[in-house]
Amino acid sequence: MHLLPTPLEELTLGESSDLSHVGSPRRLADRQAAQRALYHRLGLEEPVFYVSRSAHAPIRWYWHGTHNQYHRWVQQLLRGNLGYSYRTGQPVLALLQSALLYTLPLMAIAIGLATSLAIWLALGFALAPAEGGGWQALGRTLLMSLQAVPLFALALALLLLFANPDLLNILPADGMGTAYPPLGGLAWLAAYGAHLVLPLLSLVLAVLPGLVLPLENALRHELATPYSSTARAKGLTAWQVAYQHALPNALLPLFTTFTGLLPALVAGAVVVEVLFALPGTGRLLAEAAAAHDYPVVLAGVLLTAGARLLALLVADVLYYRADPRLRPSS
Amino acid sequence: MAQVNSRAVDVINLMHYSLLQTDFATGTMAPTLAAALPSVQFVGDSLTHLDYHLRDATWDNGRPVLATDVAFTLKLMHCPELPNEGERTHFSFIRELLLDPADPRHFTLVCRGQAPEYRLDSGDFPILPENPLDPTHSLRQFSLATLQDWPRSTAPAPAVAALVQRYQQADPGHHPERLAGCGPYQLAAWEGNHSLTLQRKKKWWGDRLPTAPLVLQARPKQLQFLILPDDAAATLALRRHELDLYPQVSARDFQRLQASATAHRELAFYSGPSYDIVIAGFNTRRPAFQDKLTRQALSCLFDAKSLLAGTQLGQGSRTVGLLPPTSPFYNDSLPLPAYAPARAVALLRQAGWQQIGGTWKRAAQQLAFSVRYRADETTFETVALQFRAAAAAVGIPVALRPTEASTLTEALRQGDFDVCVRKLKGNPFAFNFLPILHSQSVGEGNFTGFGTPASDRLLEAIAAVGQPGRKRLLLKQFQMMLQKEAPLAPLFVLPYRLAADRHLVQVYPSGLRPGYSAATLTWAATPSPDH
Numbered sequence: 001m002h003l004l005p006t007p008l009e010e011l012t013l014g015e016s017s018d019l020s021h022v023g024s025p026r027r028l029a030d031r032q033a034a035q036r037a038l039y040h041r042l043g044l045e046e047p048v049f050y051v052s053r054s055a056h057a058p059i060r061w062y063w064h065g066t067h068n069q070y071h072r073w074v075q076q077l078l079r080g081n082l083g084y085s086y087r088t089g090q091p092v093l094a095l096l097q098s099a100l101l102y103t104l105p106l107m108a109i110a111i112g113l114a115t116s117l118a119i120w121l122a123l124g125f126a127l128a129p130a131e132g133g134g135w136q137a138l139g140r141t142l143l144m145s146l147q148a149v150p151l152f153a154l155a156l157a158l159l160l161l162f163a164n165p166d167l168l169n170i171l172p173a174d175g176m177g178t179a180y181p182p183l184g185g186l187a188w189l190a191a192y193g194a195h196l197v198l199p200l201l202s203l204v205l206a207v208l209p210g211l212v213l214p215l216e217n218a219l220r221h222e223l224a225t226p227y228s229s230t231a232r233a234k235g236l237t238a239w240q241v242a243y244q245h246a247l248p249n250a251l252l253p254l255f256t257t258f259t260g261l262l263p264a265l266v267a268g269a270v271v272v273e274v275l276f277a278l279p280g281t282g283r284l285l286a287e288a289a290a291a292h293d294y295p296v297v298l299a300g301v302l303l304t305a306g307a308r309l310l311a312l313l314v315a316d317v318l319y320y321r322a323d324p325r326l327r328p329s330s
Numbered sequence: 331m332a333q334v335n336s337r338a339v340d341v342i343n344l345m346h347y348s349l350l351q352t353d354f355a356t357g358t359m360a361p362t363l364a365a366a367l368p369s370v371q372f373v374g375d376s377l378t379h380l381d382y383h384l385r386d387a388t389w390d391n392g393r394p395v396l397a398t399d400v401a402f403t404l405k406l407m408h409c410p411e412l413p414n415e416g417e418r419t420h421f422s423f424i425r426e427l428l429l430d431p432a433d434p435r436h437f438t439l440v441c442r443g444q445a446p447e448y449r450l451d452s453g454d455f456p457i458l459p460e461n462p463l464d465p466t467h468s469l470r471q472f473s474l475a476t477l478q479d480w481p482r483s484t485a486p487a488p489a490v491a492a493l494v495q496r497y498q499q500a501d502p503g504h505h506p507e508r509l510a511g512c513g514p515y516q517l518a519a520w521e522g523n524h525s526l527t528l529q530r531k532k533k534w535w536g537d538r539l540p541t542a543p544l545v546l547q548a549r550p551k552q553l554q555f556l557i558l559p560d561d562a563a564a565t566l567a568l569r570r571h572e573l574d575l576y577p578q579v580s581a582r583d584f585q586r587l588q589a590s591a592t593a594h595r596e597l598a599f600y601s602g603p604s605y606d607i608v609i610a611g612f613n614t615r616r617p618a619f620q621d622k623l624t625r626q627a628l629s630c631l632f633d634a635k636s637l638l639a640g641t642q643l644g645q646g647s648r649t650v651g652l653l654p655p656t657s658p659f660y661n662d663s664l665p666l667p668a669y670a671p672a673r674a675v676a677l678l679r680q681a682g683w684q685q686i687g688g689t690w691k692r693a694a695q696q697l698a699f700s701v702r703y704r705a706d707e708t709t710f711e712t713v714a715l716q717f718r719a720a721a722a723a724v725g726i727p728v729a730l731r732p733t734e735a736s737t738l739t740e741a742l743r744q745g746d747f748d749v750c751v752r753k754l755k756g757n758p759f760a761f762n763f764l765p766i767l768h769s770q771s772v773g774e775g776n777f778t779g780f781g782t783p784a785s786d787r788l789l790e791a792i793a794a795v796g797q798p799g800r801k802r803l804l805l806k807q808f809q810m811m812l813q814k815e816a817p818l819a820p821l822f823v824l825p826y827r828l829a830a831d832r833h834l835v836q837v838y839p840s841g842l843r844p845g846y847s848a849a850t851l852t853w854a855a856t857p858s859p860d861h
Contacts, residue, residue: 031774034419037482041411089413090504098522156562165569165592173566180519180527180554277558279523287523292736 346511349453514548651809780817
């Protein structure tokens with residue numbers, strides 16, 4: 001059994017439905033010879049794994065020893081080599097690095113903005129009366145509605161609203177500038193900022209309800225506890241009680257939600273990257289998966305899994321730091 | 331300018347010239363580095379000689395483009411371990427390049443076999459300079475045939491291995507600036523998966539020509555290609571003038587743009603038939619589809635006219651066979667396949683099927699099958715849905731099996747389907763249906779499994795015929811045969827759609843990739859009229 005990346009084969013050898021290459025009648029033997037050469041170049045001639053099973057009855061199992069693609073991949077991985085993309089021939093590490101250059105700043109800013117805004121909004125909502133309330137009630141309803149909107153619909157709606165000559169033509173439709181010669185200094189920063197507004201807005205609005213609503217709930221719970229009443233009795237303002245006393249406790253359940261966002265730092269957001277034409281990791285991995293570019297997909301999965309583990313570790317450390325009850329001394 | 335193109339061939343054609351390139355004004359191949367189309371001489375019954383003369387072209391350093399550069403390019407193509415297995419197979423018909431000692435710009439290509447298409451096909455690869463890549467001319471000691479026939483089990487000759495290593499280190503595929511071509515443009519900036527900027531060379535040999543033919547014109551000072559994966563974003567970018575030209579616009583967006591009064595004032599719209607044809611194929615290895623009457627009957631259940639209106643919003647055209655109606659070889663004396671359920675029922679009865687208890691039966695066979703198509707193509711899905719409804723109306727149960735693209739290709743290749751809906755990509759230069767209909771291509775491109783001795787002979791004759799009159803006759807016979815045997819049902823020819831700024835002229839819209847002539851685009855003071 002071999003790994004058969006059909007899209008790659010069609011990309012390199014031409015599609016079987018393409019009648020454009022007609023000079024030489026392409027016989028089966030020619031195509032098969034080219035296919036063998038392609039597999040040889042990409043190292044796909046070996047079996048995929050240590051064992052394989054016969055495709056047809058009677059079922060038999062075969063042992064291939066260490067001469068298999070997986071073993072070779074692990075060997076290379078231990079040497080820090082993630083392999084080469086089937087599609088472009090570029091080292092996977094270089095591809096991931098260049099994609100992370102777009103994804104990391106975008107996602108870091110989005111997560112930072114969303115978290116700060118979530119804390120500010122949750123405090124504001126929690127301090128308003130539970131029934132009625134002016135802007136807080138409206139904000140809560142808006143956030144609940146936002147939570148029901150999928151990211152692609154939200155991003156598309158923002159695009160159609162703010163980058164549309166028929167409505168508001170105030171922001172660029174493309175998530176990146178294309179100026180040539182390249183802009184320098186402040187001009188670059190301004191252009192970069194303008195192009196990032198819509199992708200950032202989409203991402204922030206998409207995660208905001210998931211952060212604000214549970215935090216508000218936790219804050220309300222904390223504000224109803226005796227220690228909050230004591231703090232108020234001591235003469236602290238409502239804001240001081242909420243910010244200094246209730247918030248540190250209310251933040252505890254948010255750590256899991258917050259660290260759950262961290263893998264997206266490296267995995268990117270496919271929808272936003274596709275819609276705003278950003279060459280980030282989300283798009284890279286989605287396109288690699290569609291084209292069966294396995295080395296890139298494997299590296300992406302590895303990277304995302306690593307980020308997930310790191311996020312869990314960060315969550316544990318944050319809990320440990322924030323909650324004294326978790327410390328062994330307690 | 332926007333273009334989604336993973337293969338980058340269209341950009342390469344602006345930096346590296348070939349011997350012949352597409353003339354978008356006429357839809358034919360025109361001499362670029364070659365001074366004229368090659369003269370053809372058939373030798374015996376198995377060889378073709380193509381005689382080429384090169385233009386007075388030069389590389390950027392002033393060195394002339396010579397026959398040795400062409401020979402080097404062909405030999406480099408056949409060096410092992412370089413990522414060009416497709417081209418190597420495609421150009422394997424060129425067995426040798428004979429240099430002319432008296433004229434360094436004159437050479438003869440010796441081709442294996444005899445096919446009229448060799449004339450145009452032999453010049454369709456970019457020419458690379460020999461000196462920067464092989465300064466010691468180490469490849470000259472090998473003949474092209476030697477490199478082609480080099481056994482894969484044998485290690486390459488040291489000189490070849492060294493050259494391959496040098497080429498891989500230079501990595502011109504990802505660093506085009508390291509290998510300047512003789513085309514008018516050079517790479518200025520490249521943001522992977524996002525944008526690519528080409529700059530017109532200040533000094534270029536083509537500027538010396540007194541009257542440059544269309545393929546040798548290079549008007550824009552700068553060309554920028556953007557990859558915008560989302561249709562809605564691309565349409566907005568066009569409206570916002572972040573793009574000047576948008577090829578391959580979807581039917582819906584094209585219609586929406588045309589309907590907008592503001593967009594109509596700013597944009598020019600171009601549309602016409604392309605060379606891509608949507609077909610439905612029958613797996614002739616299935617007992618139910620082995621007889622042509624059943625296939626003909628089922629072909630009558632496709633409503634091509636309504637499908638064209640529904641999926642392409644009226645653009646594109648119906649066809650009698652695998653040639654577009656614009657082709658000079660189109661058989662216009664044949665009737666267009668029509669949606670005719672009553673005729674389908676009559677043909678089924680003629681084929682021996684009988685409707686018993688609401689199902690069609692013939693001996694132990696029951697007429698019930700599935701349709702497979704690419705899951706992400708709405709056009710194919712619409713075709714399949716229409717076919718299912720039409721089949722259900724005459725009592726044939728049809729199941730739909732939308733399938734992921736690569737799984738589908740593999741399934742079709744292995745014959746794991748009953749009926750499939752897919753697209754065939756054609757071109758106007760040549761006609762070779764061997765890969766999709768010849769019995770020897772079963773298991774590769776011939777998914778239907780069709781092939782009779784008579785049809786094989788006809789297809790081989792079409793691939794070999796040179797004389798236009800005879801070719802017309804054979805192609806008309808082919809279209810007749812296709813309607814009679816019905817291994818596949820040609821549904822409609824897809825249209826090309828392109829929208830561009832109204833002030834952009836010399837666009838030369840075309841059904842050929844990339845759909846326009848990038849090097850001739852010019853800004854005009856007055857907007858272009860409606861098309």
